[in-house]
Amino acid sequence: MKRYMSIWFPCLLTDWWTKRNPQHRDRPVVFVEKNHGRLIVTATNIEARQLGIHQGVPAADAKAMVSGLIAIDGIPDKAEQLLAAIGEWCIRFTPVVAVDVPDGLSLDISGCAHLWGNEKKYLTDIASRLHEHGYTTRIGIADTIGAAWAAARFSANPIVEPSQQTAALSQLPPDALRLEAETLERLHKIGFRTIESFMHIKRSALRRRFGNHLLQRLDQALGHEFEFIHPLLPVAPYEERLPCLEPIVTRTGIEIALQKLLDALCERLRNEGLGLRNAVVKCYRVDNKIEIIEVNTSSASNNPLHLFRLFEMKISDVKPSWGIELFVLNALNVEPVRLNQSVVWNASQTGFEKAELTELLDRINVKAGADAVFRYLPQEHYLPERSIVRAQSLLQTTETPWWNDRPRPTVLLQQPEPIQVTAPIPDYPPMLFVYENEVHKIAKADGPERIEREWWIDEGEFRDYYMVEDELGQRYWIFRAGAYEDGRVARWFIHGFFA
Amino acid sequence: MRLEGFKPLSVDAFHVDGLQNIEHAFPNAVFPKGCVHEFLTFKQEHVAATAGFVAGILSKLMNRNGVCLWISTRRKMFPTAFKAFNVQPDNIVFVNVRSHQHALWAAEEALKCKAVATVIAEVPELTFMQSRRLQLAVEKSNVTGLVLRTDAKKLCTTACVARWEIKPIASRLDDGLPGVGFPRWNVSLLKVRNGKTGSWMVEWSADKYTVVEQRNDERELVQKAG
Numbered sequence: 001m002k003r004y005m006s007i008w009f010p011c012l013l014t015d016w017w018t019k020r021n022p023q024h025r026d027r028p029v030v031f032v033e034k035n036h037g038r039l040i041v042t043a044t045n046i047e048a049r050q051l052g053i054h055q056g057v058p059a060a061d062a063k064a065m066v067s068g069l070i071a072i073d074g075i076p077d078k079a080e081q082l083l084a085a086i087g088e089w090c091i092r093f094t095p096v097v098a099v100d101v102p103d104g105l106s107l108d109i110s111g112c113a114h115l116w117g118n119e120k121k122y123l124t125d126i127a128s129r130l131h132e133h134g135y136t137t138r139i140g141i142a143d144t145i146g147a148a149w150a151a152a153r154f155s156a157n158p159i160v161e162p163s164q165q166t167a168a169l170s171q172l173p174p175d176a177l178r179l180e181a182e183t184l185e186r187l188h189k190i191g192f193r194t195i196e197s198f199m200h201i202k203r204s205a206l207r208r209r210f211g212n213h214l215l216q217r218l219d220q221a222l223g224h225e226f227e228f229i230h231p232l233l234p235v236a237p238y239e240e241r242l243p244c245l246e247p248i249v250t251r252t253g254i255e256i257a258l259q260k261l262l263d264a265l266c267e268r269l270r271n272e273g274l275g276l277r278n279a280v281v282k283c284y285r286v287d288n289k290i291e292i293i294e295v296n297t298s299s300a301s302n303n304p305l306h307l308f309r310l311f312e313m314k315i316s317d318v319k320p321s322w323g324i325e326l327f328v329l330n331a332l333n334v335e336p337v338r339l340n341q342s343v344v345w346n347a348s349q350t351g352f353e354k355a356e357l358t359e360l361l362d363r364i365n366v367k368a369g370a371d372a373v374f375r376y377l378p379q380e381h382y383l384p385e386r387s388i389v390r391a392q393s394l395l396q397t398t399e400t401p402w403w404n405d406r407p408r409p410t411v412l413l414q415q416p417e418p419i420q421v422t423a424p425i426p427d428y429p430p431m432l433f434v435y436e437n438e439v440h441k442i443a444k445a446d447g448p449e450r451i452e453r454e455w456w457i458d459e460g461e462f463r464d465y466y467m468v469e470d471e472l473g474q475r476y477w478i479f480r481a482g483a484y485e486d487g488r489v490a491r492w493f494i495h496g497f498f499a
Numbered sequence: 500m501r502l503e504g505f506k507p508l509s510v511d512a513f514h515v516d517g518l519q520n521i522e523h524a525f526p527n528a529v530f531p532k533g534c535v536h537e538f539l540t541f542k543q544e545h546v547a548a549t550a551g552f553v554a555g556i557l558s559k560l561m562n563r564n565g566v567c568l569w570i571s572t573r574r575k576m577f578p579t580a581f582k583a584f585n586v587q588p589d590n591i592v593f594v595n596v597r598s599h600q601h602a603l604w605a606a607e608e609a610l611k612c613k614a615v616a617t618v619i620a621e622v623p624e625l626t627f628m629q630s631r632r633l634q635l636a637v638e639k640s641n642v643t644g645l646v647l648r649t650d651a652k653k654l655c656t657t658a659c660v661a662r663w664e665i666k667p668i669a670s671r672l673d674d675g676l677p678g679v680g681f682p683r684w685n686v687s688l689l690k691v692r693n694g695k696t697g698s699w700m701v702e703w704s705a706d707k708y709t710v711v712e713q714r715n716d717e718r719e720l721v722q723k724a725g
Contacts (some may be wrong), residue, residue: 010581136702352590354614357566361592364605368596375592376578388578391589400580402589407679410541410550412577443669446678469679474544496577497544497552499584499667499682 014045146221150176170196238331247323275300275337409496416493517708554584565616624653
């Protein structure tokens with residue numbers, strides 16, 4: 001069964017302003033905005049309301065009524081921004097929070113309240129926390145969003161017990177149904193002062209007089225029709241949460257929290273035959289900051305011990321400051337896990353299928369940075385830089401065989417480096433070359449091996465590669481870029497070192 | 500011997516084809532597997548030569564399906580070349596770390612892992628204590644570690660079983676044929692625990708090592724290169 005909470009901020013903008021300008025506390029404050037060429041009051045605080053200033057009153061009238069009224073120019077979309085920010089802060093209470101414009105929030109609190117004891121304590125906690133931040137709130141809890149909305153704004157009793165929404169709504173005015181002003185006016189004109197007075201009228205008659213919207217709102221409030229909410233943050237399907245009664249400040253505390261979260265998540269993943277490739281732990285601090293640690297694995301894993309060791313290396317990055325009150329573990333990327341089968345024919349198993357190896361590589365990855373571990377696969381290109389490609393995963397293979405007809409150097413420079421050469425005749429290897437201020441006299445040479453550019457990928461000069469051996473027996477891979485032409489000095493490069 | 504990290508001779512003693520002469524320098528005339536070797540590679544050319552020489556041993560250690568970790572701070576190895584030494588290049592996992600402390604940490608972690616066949620680490624220096632740590636790690640896991648040291652100024656005593664130096668020397672071609680011959684190295688064992696030091700000329704041809712006799716003119720060249 002679902003439970004919803006609706007939070008109403010009756011003085012959202014003015015509360016926000018008073019919080020930033022505490023010297024004007026207890027004074028009437030209004031927000032004014034231009035409408036059809038005149039200034040209209042759009043938001044008021046409680047003090048202003050007590051003096052009789054309401055929304056829609058022209059600013060000039062309001063100023064005439066109350067001396068010392070503080071009128072602030074309205075900021076476009078400020079209310080939505082504030083609600084979104086408060087909504088994000090509310091994620092510590094429930095994962096599903098939605099903004100309910102213009103002045104409220106809707107929260108799906110199913111299965112959350114018992115963590116605080118009961119719904120009353122949960123509600124009091126949220127209200128007092130928001131009050132500490134300077135916001136006046138009224139909160140309602142009910143089975144449906146509509147009933148919670150009504151309870152927050154119109155009912156003396158904020159909590160509507162499960163499946164009691166019909167009784168709770170019956171004595172409230174029709175305004176509690178989130179209707180348009182026009183429909184409300186007609187309802188009042190006819191004399192429907194409470195919802196009960198028209199709740200039992202035939203539906204066809206209501207539809208004829210007031211349109212479908214009234215019936216829809218009524219059904220939504222009473223729970224006959226499901227209402228969707230659009231959460232601020234999409235809920236990650238693999239998520240574990242751990243709220244803490246006391247803020248956590250010690251490393252041991254964080255370790256215990258991580259272990260609990262990982263145990264719960266891995267249990268779930270194991271039952272579904274999945275493992276995680278990427279996980280994030282968000283630590284919500286008391287001072288509203290969020291500390292994030294993230295780990296990646298090289299193959300899907302649901303081993304809590306291994307994952308804990310990965311996170312353990314990053315715990316020192318977490319600054320608990322005054323304490324962490326909520327841990328959220330999110331598995332962002334899950335994949336089916338390879339089952340460990342007992343292997344009969346051992347020769348077919350490569351080392352990459354061993355769990356110890358992937359766990360080792362994960363640990364290195366976490367410590368040394370995400371780009372540290374890689375292996376290569378051959379690619380069907382002749383250009384040496386392009387002949388190999390980084391493999392996407394440890395088990396990736398390709399049909400392309402490793403190419404072995406021509407000698408290749410064991411050490412390849414990432415960028416070919418220019419050298420000075422003395423070359424006698426075109427198409428012969430040079431007699432000597434200078435690399436890093438050292439002269440190498442060439443004793444033996446092999447080549448040229450011409451490697452053309454792939455014109456469909458990029459343009460450039462072809463390369464004539466020579467394998468040369470100097471007098472000391474050191475072997476190099478050098479090349480000339482392009483052909484000899486009149487009036488141009490041939491450019492030579494060194495690209496590698498042979499074994 | 501056992502305290503020094505040498506295992507008693509097992510039934511499947513490890514031999515590398517063609518390196519029998521060099522194996523005689525080690526205790527029991529067996530190539531020491533499951534311990535840490537160090538290689539002096541102070542020049543780029545020596546790194547390339549050592550990579551080639553080591554690759555031949557790797558092919559035996561990895562035994563077709565094993566996995567080898569190559570830990571360094573700069574990417575420069577060209578995997579395609581290893582195919583010529585019978586090593587499947589996609590079975591080599593390259594680990595590129597930021598500092599040499601990270602490289603040593605990664606090497607130690609990798610040496611503890613039994614799923615790895617061989618670990619090769621390129622580090623500028625290796626102190627005695629660091630080499631002890633690596634040695635203790637391999638004693639439990641029986642993984643072979645090869646450390647390539649790249650800084651000549653920071654040479655010191657280590658707990659490794661052997662100190663090698665591989666230098667390229669001129670290849671030999673019969674009958675004055677043009678071109679460059681098979682890779683050939685001057686392999687020196689500068690230190691061997693409980694063994695004899697020595698120097699050999701080794702060639703890699705036809706998928707195996709051959710220890711070749713030095714001719715007089717070549718000996719001069721080796722001295723010149725050294």
